[in-house]
Amino acid sequence: MHDTVRFHYMDNLRALAMLAGVVFHAALAYSPLLHPYFPTADRAQSPAIDLVIWWLHLFRMPLFFVVAGFFAAMLLNKRGMAGLFLNRLRRIGLPLVIFCPLVIAAMSYSTLHAAAYVRNPSPVLLMIRQFSQMANPPAPPPGTGHLWFLYYLLFFYVLTWVARSLVPGKPGNFMRGLKPGWQLLLFPMLLAPALASVSAPHPAPESLFPQFWAFGFYGPFFVFGYLLSGHEALIDRFRGFAPWLLLASVALYGAFLYLLRRHVPTAASVPIALIEACISVWMTCVCLVAGRLLLNRSNRLLRYLSDASYWVYIVHLPILFVIQYRLMDMAWGWGAKFTVSVVATFAVCLLSYHLLVRKTVVGRLLGTRMPVAGSAAGA
Structure with missing residues (x-):
């Protein structure tokens, strides 16, 4: 079946997860919560940004790893x-x-x-300005930047080989045999310890030194996606739960924002970790159900965006930084700056991709992909 059928909804979900990253990173400049920590943090801020972007943050990359x-x-x-x-x-x-050295440079x-040169610098830029005036300024730690997900995917492929060598047969039978309700309850509990070991909202594991919490959080999503292949009907088992999962996630997100205001961002909290885990799992399932229902098709625009999304994600952050640094000294509202930075x-x-x-x-x-009808699905 996999040799002749293209899973358009998986292609399109992956593209949406990557393209949403552009919006997410652009919004961070106007987030009050991240203002002390993000280089392009602007004096124009809005709590509305925090209300939206941390919701997206909780399930965008989990969906990508699935x-x-x-x-x-x-x-x-296949191969x-x-x-x-x-x-x-x-x-x-x-x-x-x-690309990692190029985009970081x-x-x-x-x-x-x-x-x-910026007249209204962010706290991070002020700190960098002070460091640059030192005789021997400290070098930044090595990292992978926003391409950290590629780094961890390489680990997951090696771990896939190890797991298949140690556990021959079909290790997914137990999971597939569980009723959907049990899966939706047990999966978040599996993720909560990893999330409880880091700050909330959970950070991007950009260090070159592997972060074990990232294996404990993103790894199970990768395994879940691996076990879905060849058993896509499992997604349909979540269809009846999807509206309730969406409502429950929205309610939990309200609790998440309330608890977040009562904690220092660097402090871990078990209740917050459990809420993060539930929203991550449940909204990922909602996205899979919605994608299978609404995005399981291909047209010229969707295919173009799917093909372009990888390049767009790789190069977007250096371009975004240049644009937002230019906007920092302009006396515009956050809405205008956010819109201009995203659109530009x-x-x-997309223009660089096309040309x-x-x-x-x-x-x-x-x-x-070359436009050959009926080609097999690829990653």
């Missing part, structure tokens, strides 16, 4: 372990090695320039 696990299993069944590794090294490893350059970033990213990437070797590296 889709990544799904396609990993498909590749493994074997060697084929999976070769494909993932080309599609994940090479882009990480090539670009962001570092624009940030140092902004620290020197998408415009530059420089789509029909070039870079496009082939990132998996741009």
